[in-house]
Amino acid sequence: MSDEYENKKGYQAQSSESISSGGGGSGTVSDADYVRPAEIPEQDLYHGHSFITKWVFCQDAKVIGVQYFLLATFTGIIGLILSWLMRLQLGFPEAAGFMTAEHYYQFVTMHGMIMVVYFLTALFLGGFGNYLIPLMVGARDMVFPYLNMVSFWMFFIAVVVLLASFFVPGGPTGAGWTLYPPQTILEGTPGSGMGILLMCISLILFVAGFTMGGLNYLITVLQARTRGMTLMRMPLTVWGIFTATVLAMLAFPALLVGALMMTLDKVLGTSFFMPTILQAGEVLEYGGGSPILFQHLFWFFGHPEVYIVALPAFGIISDLISVHSRKNIFGYRMMVWAIVGIGALSFFVWAHHMYVSGMNPWFGFFFATTTLIIAIPTAMKVYNWVLTLWRGNIRLNVVMLWCLGFIITFVNGGITGIFLGNVSVDVPLSDTYFVIAHFHMVMGIAPLMVIMGAVYHWFPLVAGRFLDETLGKWHFWLTFLGAYSIYFPMHYLGFIGVPRRYFEMYDSPYVTSAVGMNEFISMAAFIVGAAQFILIFNIIKTLKIGKPAGHNPWQANSLEWLTPTVPPEHGNWGEKLPVVHRWPYDFSVPGAKEDFITQTTPPSEVAETEVEKT
Amino acid sequence: MHPGIIFFLVILGSVLFHIFTPWYWTDIASNWGGMDDTITLTFWVGGGVFVAVCLFMVYCVFKFSYKKDRRAEYKPDDKKLEKILTWATTLGVAALLAPGLIIWNQYVSVPKNALEVDVMAWQWGWQYRLPGEDGKLGTTQVININDNNPFGINLDDPYGKDDVLIQSDVINLENNQPVKILLRSVDVLHNWYVPQFRAKMDAVPGVVTYYWFEPNKIGKYEVLCAEYCGVGHYAMRGSVEVQSTENYNNWISEQETFNDLIAKKKNIEFENKKIVKNNNFLLNKETYKEE
Numbered sequence: 001m002s003d004e005y006e007n008k009k010g011y012q013a014q015s016s017e018s019i020s021s022g023g024g025g026s027g028t029v030s031d032a033d034y035v036r037p038a039e040i041p042e043q044d045l046y047h048g049h050s051f052i053t054k055w056v057f058c059q060d061a062k063v064i065g066v067q068y069f070l071l072a073t074f075t076g077i078i079g080l081i082l083s084w085l086m087r088l089q090l091g092f093p094e095a096a097g098f099m100t101a102e103h104y105y106q107f108v109t110m111h112g113m114i115m116v117v118y119f120l121t122a123l124f125l126g127g128f129g130n131y132l133i134p135l136m137v138g139a140r141d142m143v144f145p146y147l148n149m150v151s152f153w154m155f156f157i158a159v160v161v162l163l164a165s166f167f168v169p170g171g172p173t174g175a176g177w178t179l180y181p182p183q184t185i186l187e188g189t190p191g192s193g194m195g196i197l198l199m200c201i202s203l204i205l206f207v208a209g210f211t212m213g214g215l216n217y218l219i220t221v222l223q224a225r226t227r228g229m230t231l232m233r234m235p236l237t238v239w240g241i242f243t244a245t246v247l248a249m250l251a252f253p254a255l256l257v258g259a260l261m262m263t264l265d266k267v268l269g270t271s272f273f274m275p276t277i278l279q280a281g282e283v284l285e286y287g288g289g290s291p292i293l294f295q296h297l298f299w300f301f302g303h304p305e306v307y308i309v310a311l312p313a314f315g316i317i318s319d320l321i322s323v324h325s326r327k328n329i330f331g332y333r334m335m336v337w338a339i340v341g342i343g344a345l346s347f348f349v350w351a352h353h354m355y356v357s358g359m360n361p362w363f364g365f366f367f368a369t370t371t372l373i374i375a376i377p378t379a380m381k382v383y384n385w386v387l388t389l390w391r392g393n394i395r396l397n398v399v400m401l402w403c404l405g406f407i408i409t410f411v412n413g414g415i416t417g418i419f420l421g422n423v424s425v426d427v428p429l430s431d432t433y434f435v436i437a438h439f440h441m442v443m444g445i446a447p448l449m450v451i452m453g454a455v456y457h458w459f460p461l462v463a464g465r466f467l468d469e470t471l472g473k474w475h476f477w478l479t480f481l482g483a484y485s486i487y488f489p490m491h492y493l494g495f496i497g498v499p500r501r502y503f504e505m506y507d508s509p510y511v512t513s514a515v516g517m518n519e520f521i522s523m524a525a526f527i528v529g530a531a532q533f534i535l536i537f538n539i540i541k542t543l544k545i546g547k548p549a550g551h552n553p554w555q556a557n558s559l560e561w562l563t564p565t566v567p568p569e570h571g572n573w574g575e576k577l578p579v580v581h582r583w584p585y586d587f588s589v590p591g592a593k594e595d596f597i598t599q600t601t602p603p604s605e606v607a608e609t610e611v612e613k614t
Numbered sequence: 615m616h617p618g619i620i621f622f623l624v625i626l627g628s629v630l631f632h633i634f635t636p637w638y639w640t641d642i643a644s645n646w647g648g649m650d651d652t653i654t655l656t657f658w659v660g661g662g663v664f665v666a667v668c669l670f671m672v673y674c675v676f677k678f679s680y681k682k683d684r685r686a687e688y689k690p691d692d693k694k695l696e697k698i699l700t701w702a703t704t705l706g707v708a709a710l711l712a713p714g715l716i717i718w719n720q721y722v723s724v725p726k727n728a729l730e731v732d733v734m735a736w737q738w739g740w741q742y743r744l745p746g747e748d749g750k751l752g753t754t755q756v757i758n759i760n761d762n763n764p765f766g767i768n769l770d771d772p773y774g775k776d777d778v779l780i781q782s783d784v785i786n787l788e789n790n791q792p793v794k795i796l797l798r799s800v801d802v803l804h805n806w807y808v809p810q811f812r813a814k815m816d817a818v819p820g821v822v823t824y825y826w827f828e829p830n831k832i833g834k835y836e837v838l839c840a841e842y843c844g845v846g847h848y849a850m851r852g853s854v855e856v857q858s859t860e861n862y863n864n865w866i867s868e869q870e871t872f873n874d875l876i877a878k879k880k881n882i883e884f885e886n887k888k889i890v891k892n893n894n895f896l897l898n899k900e901t902y903k904e905e
Contacts, residue, residue, distance in 0.1 A: 101846075102845055105845060174845070176842045180841075180842070182801065182802045182819060183737075183801075183803065183843055183844045186802060186844070188737045188738075188802065188843070188845060188846065190845055275756075276755075276820065277756070277800065277802075278756050278757075278800040278801060279737070279801050283756065283757055289820070291802075291803060291818055291819060291820065292818060292821075325678075326680075326686045327686035327687065327688075328688065330692070331692070331696050332691075333691070334696055356805065356814050356816055357818070358797075361718075361721070361722040364718050365715055365718065365719075368711065368714060368715060368718065369711065369715075372707045372710065372711045373707070375703070375707050376700065376703050376704055376707060379663075379699075379703045380700060380703070383696075383699050386667060386670050386671050386674065389674035389678065390670075390674050391678060391686060392674070392678050393681065393684055393685060394674065394678050394679050394680055395679075395680045396617055396675065396679055396680065404617070404621060404671060404675065407668070408621065408625070408668055411664050411667050415660035415661070416660075418656060418660055418707075419653065419660070422656065422710060422711060423714055424648070424649055424652065424714050424715075424721055425652050425656060425714055427812065427813055427814060428646070428649055428653075428809070428812040428814070430814070430840075431805065431807070431840040432840075481624070484624060488631065489631065489635075492631075492635050492637035492638060493637060495638050495639050496638065496639070496640060497640055497807075497810075497838070499838050499840045500842075501842040502848040503847075504848060505848075508836050508851075513636065513637065517637065585690070587686060587688070588685040588686035588687070588688050589688050595685055595686070612690055614690070
């Protein structure tokens with residue numbers, strides 16, 4: 001045990017020095033550069049020594065972030081393959097002769113659940129959150145590294161349980177990702193035996209593991225920021241992930257109790273969600289429960305969940321656009337308040353998923369109003385992104401392409417959200433392909449654009465090498481144009497009335513006109529899916545022969561690029577923690593030598609410039 | 615090619631697709647034209663914002679692409695511009711919300727002269743019940759459902775006896791007669807949806823939900839289940855025929871009432887009992903012989 005703490009002395013010496021000197025520990029400090037001293041001395045970290053403690057049961061947030069990223073990507077690829085199978089059935093049913101309706105519904109369900117929870121949520125919060133939060137706020141690690149490790153391994157077990165359901169009798173649940181009872185646990189739905197049970201258990205494990213990680217993110221942001229890193233100097237990425245984590249802490253419990261109650265209904269025969277039911281001529285031993293209660297619980301989780309994915313994406317894209325436009329993000333304060341406001345409002349809009357669910361119809365007025373109000377801060381964010389481009393100095397590299405692709409797909413998906421949020425307009429469109437097109441555009445493709453942009457942006461930090469730009473451009477254009485041609489026309493299938501979750505359309509007079517379109521969409525889906533393997537190839541190639549990136553290759557300002565080593569080592573900052581003097585968006589300041597001023601640059605060094613105090 | 619050109623073509627393509635799409639609304643056959651109008655309005659406002667924001671983005675990409683000797687503008691805030699944009703957006707959103715809420719108000723306020731139609735759903739099919747001469751539907755319970763009482767009507771409810779029972783997935787409606795669809799399900803969630811009528815609502819086991827519309831175009835329409843209800847969901851179809859008043863009256867006079875059904879079942883039961891008695895008699899005889 002003793003040698004695990006060998007570095008302790010170094011950290012303690014440094015921290016006591018900073019407490020006493022109050023400056024940057026650099027002897028003479030001008031008044032302008034004064035930063036409040038640290039309030040508590042540093043704690044030491046656990047340092048892994050064996051392969052297992054360094055790379056498997058590792059407590060370094062950066063490694064945990066990469067682990068989350070890889071496992072989420074792995075499940076994401078499974079989700080992608082399932083979507084291929086679905087599109088094969090929808091576009092070319094003759095070629096998918098092996099697929100029964102049972103299979104189809106199981107694939108639909110697992111695709112949805114995997115992509116929303118096990119891919120997007122885990123990737124944004126577990127992946128980017130773990131890697132970036134400590135680096136961006138100037139901490140050495142998350143505040144509870146051990147808990148953080150357990151969080152990942154809980155996620156790992158949750159994924160194992162989820163995937164195990166493919167191999168149990170009856171297969172995985174085919175109840176749709178919304179898992180609406182009563183059908184979820186009744187005979188008429190595939191996987192209503194072991195499948196749904198494993199799904200509920202997996203979700204419960206996921207929520208438990210995720211809570212451990214989430215508490216870490218929150219407390220790290222609130223308590224472990226380095227000196228000078230005020231809340232209003234944090235990069236928007238951290239604001240986005242932080243707010244999303246607050247939402248997750250409040251929303252996931254609703255899913256947890258929903259899954260628990262459903263498990264009880266299934267295993268013990270309670271009737272939380274089960275009214276009197278007649279099936280195959282027999283009255284089942286249930287009675288008095290409410291199926292709509294589950295929908296309220298599910299969407300009380302489910303709608304904030306949309307923002308749990310969207311807010312980190314908003315934050316990340318803001319930073320990417322700012323860095324690669326060489327311009328400060330337009331209206332930083334407005335952006336922060338928009339993130340917080342959207343987060344708060346997201347708890348008052350859940351029933352817009354339920355306008356035609358049979359809940360009291362008078363709720364419609366309230367939820368339509370709140371839903372359209374949330375469009376206002378969201379629109380402000382969009383304006384601020386494009387206004388950041390305005391009069392910028394835009395590098396049209398692969399990262400920026402993903403950002404531009406994000407703006408187009410997000411605005412498109414956001415506006416179709418106004419259709420669906422506006423209660424009476426939702427009536428003809430709900431449960432049609434319009435809904436599928438809308439949510440894939442806004443919370444499938446748009447966040448994916450952000451993820452990809454972020455991968456190309458931060459890969460030089462994580463691996464020390466640039467990803468190949470040419471391959472990156474192929475990857476971008478195939479994905480963007482392909483995904484857009486999947487989902488843009490799909491809205492119009494919704495207009496002709498094609499309902500979602502149909503195994504096949506057959507002979508409806510107005511639906512047959514959609515056959516050609518379905519084939520086209522399926523072809524596009526195959527191409528977009530295949531295009532993602534370009535990235536995998538690019539990563540493998542780059543790790544072997546990529547161009548070395550060196551320090552701060554994008555000339556960014558935020559702390560993660562300012563570590564003494566690239567890639568950053570365990571503990572991130574070497575001997576001394578960085579001291580922050582400004583926000584991360586001082587780009588192109590008139591009078592400055594370079595077009596960027598890093599967050600650690602003290603005011604005395606840039607006294608000649610027109611930099612504003614932040 | 616400059617990426618701005620491709621982005622521009624994507625936006626142009628989206629607009630052209632919208633104008634020339636062969637895939638659009640089915641011809642409306644109910645009173646809910648207001649929903650279509652609100653959607654058209656939302657397309658103008660929302661589509662306008664989409665095109666404006668994206669074209670502005672494309673303009674920026676052309677105009678401000680990277681030059682080594684140029685610097686971006688340094689201006690952390692523009693309070694005035696932000697204020698203008700916030701208010702303009704609020705106004706636009708309010709303009710879309712208002713018609714949406716007005717039509718929703720109509721949607722949840724059923725006219726007094728609406729004919730009540732009981733739509734009963736199960737895995738996987740539909741059947742219908744219309745009020746008889748008393749103009750009222752009898753109350754029902756799932757546990758009452760059996761071969762003699764396929765709708766589960768409460769036997770002690772006097773309103774139930776003359777109800778018209780349609781044990782078929784085809785129902786006729788009278789043109790220009792508002793109907794209040796009362797939805798119930800005996801097992802899982804379903805949703806009785808006719809695209810041409812625009813309206814829909816889930817059928818939820820344990821409660822009766824409703825919506826209303828007024829069919830205004832004679833013709834035959836397909837009914838789709840619009841809420842996932844298990845493996846037979848996609849095959850859960852039915853149809854509606856909107857008829858002129860004369861044809862409708864002819865059709866309804868041919869339908870069976872609950873009283874008719876009870877009488878018929880009693881007859882059958884009586885016949886069955888006779889057969890059973892005979893059989894028993896024969897059976898006894900045979901046994902006797904064998905012994």
